[in-house]
Ligand code: ATP
């Protein structure tokens with residue numbers, strides 16, 4: 001056990017030698033060191049947001065579960081927000097503010113961090129639009145790459161929206177862009193749904209918006225379901241609970257053709273960031289006013305007949 005003191009808060013770090021990823025031998029101590037060393041990059045997209053946790057308290061060889069509620073035995077200083085549930089009632093979620101919070105959650109068995117697309121201060125106001133590209137079962141990465149490029153092509157080439165890309169650290173890629181001004185999930189969901197519908201109509205043999213696995217029929221799913229109240233997407237630089245300890249990694253668009261979704265891991269990410277800066281930093285992607293895009297998107301929908 002060691003104690004890491006951050007801004008007067010003592011975080012107990014325990015069982016440092018426990019192997020969390022047996023296939024590659026990554027221990028809890030190494031995961032904590034990864035989180036500590038990359039806290040700034042993790043916090044950029046986590047700070048101030050409700051966060052859901054994927055926890056594996058005894059590592060990948062044990063039980064894992066997705067947890068939305070704030071851990072019960074968390075220290076008082078861990079942020080909290082009472083989230084009204086659509087079906088009634090409230091649920092207290094954890095809110096991450098600093099490195100102490102990240103270390104507490106990691107020590108508590110969290111491997112994956114999944115923030116909302118809105119902040120605790122404005123739960124109903126998404127500040128990001130996100131497309132989640134999911135490859136069909138057993139397909140080559142080329143297909144999901146093609147689909148990821150197609151999403152970018154429409155957003156950037158036809159609507160003039162600069163976008164960001166990250167690996168999911170699992171099977172696919174995520175494409176996103178930031179928003180200006182207060183927006184509702186109805187608006188972001190309708191916008192993302194419209195874009196996905198246009199693309200699926202143009203390429204019915206390669207792309208689908210059908211979330212049921214049986215109906216996908218070998219096509220890449222453009223999942224826009226993240227653009228809704230209470231939904232999450234894995235945080236940039238979050239580790240994934242998969243055998244090689246991969247990391248959801250921001251990439252530059254010109255890297256898409258060579259980077260695989262699980263290319264970067266807890267073990268090799270340091271080398272990447274030693275060789276190049278975080279590709280999202282200073283990338284010139286600016287926040288977009290969705291209101292300006294309603295008419296152009298409507299035009300594309302009409303042409304595509306959706
Ligand atoms: P992959 O590349 O394997 O698709 P992913 O992170 O995109 O990785 P998805 O299954 O496509 O995973 O889900 C997209 C997002 O939805 C996740 O990043 C996560 O934030 C959220 N999510 C996934 N599974 C659950 C779950 N069981 N409960 C709640 N949210 C989930």
Ligand code: MN
Pocket residue numbers: 132133134168172173
């Ligand atoms: Mn996905």
